[in-house]
Amino acid sequence: AQKVTQAQTEISVVEKEDVTLDCVYETRDTTYYLFWYKQPPSGELVFLIRRNSFDEQNEISGRYSWNFQKSTSSFNFTITASQVVDSAVYFCALSGGSNYKLTFGKGTLLTVNP
Amino acid sequence: GAGVSQSPRYKVTKRGQDVALRCDPISGHVSLYWYRQALGQGPEFLTYFNYEAQQDKSGLPNDRFSAERPEGSISTLTIQRTEQRDSAMYRCASSLIFSGANVLTFGAGSRLTVL
Numbered sequence: 001a002q003k004v005t006q007a008q009t010e011i012s013v014v015e016k017e018d019v020t021l022d023c024v025y026e027t028r029d030t031t032y033y034l035f036w037y038k039q040p041p042s043g044e045l046v047f048l049i050r051r052n053s054f055d056e057q058n059e060i061s062g063r064y065s066w067n068f069q070k071s072t073s074s075f076n077f078t079i080t081a082s083q084v085v086d087s088a089v090y091f092c093a094l095s096g097g098s099n100y101k102l103t104f105g106k107g108t109l110l111t112v113n114p
Numbered sequence: 115g116a117g118v119s120q121s122p123r124y125k126v127t128k129r130g131q132d133v134a135l136r137c138d139p140i141s142g143h144v145s146l147y148w149y150r151q152a153l154g155q156g157p158e159f160l161t162y163f164n165y166e167a168q169q170d171k172s173g174l175p176n177d178r179f180s181a182e183r184p185e186g187s188i189s190t191l192t193i194q195r196t197e198q199r200d201s202a203m204y205r206c207a208s209s210l211i212f213s214g215a216n217v218l219t220f221g222a223g224s225r226l227t228v229l
Contacts, residue, residue: 092157
């Protein structure tokens with residue numbers, strides 16, 4: 001069975017602060033894929049990043065960075081110098097190599113205040 | 115089409131009525147997924163298709179829920195004898211390939227309210 005845990009239900013920061021969203025996962029698959037999706041107040045789900053289980057290199061895209069650590073089954077997401085437009089619910093998700101359904105965490109509501 | 119299209123966007127129905135939610139995936143996408151999202155929760159898997167074949171329906175809550183994709187394109191999620199607990203956002207997603215590496219493109223969703 002696959003499981004994704006996002007322990008932080010809500011986070012509130014002031015603009016320009018750095019913020020890290022935690023994600024811990026469980027799977028029995030040796031090959032699997034991890035994702036982050038963003039759900040802004042408008043409600044759509046927007047894909048941010050995908051990583052596979054055999055590539056533990058961290059990734060940076062502008063103000064966004066992702067830290068994948070297999071040893072702790074974590075795939076954390078950091079936003080540097082947060083902006084008000086970053087306010088959204090962020091979902092971590094997992095799919096396996098044997099079953100292709102995408103399992104989501106409960107999400108973290110990030111509020112960036114001016 | 116350019117994106118995943120869902121209809122209706124909003125549906126209000128009375129308890130006991132049947133509802134059908136439609137999803138038109140991105141042209142050429144072989145996989146199609148249905149999810150349900152309650153307020154304040156993450157999307158919950160319902161079922162998915164590879165072309166017209168339903169691959170996994172383990173997430174359908176009970177036998178009042180069914181889905182089909184007869185020609186491998188448009189899909190319909192049907193809920194029979196709706197109950198108030200069925201109220202939620204129902205999201206459809208499609209992907210180009212059939213793989214765990216799928217990047218799903220989601221539609222705007224169909225918000226169902228059962229009175």
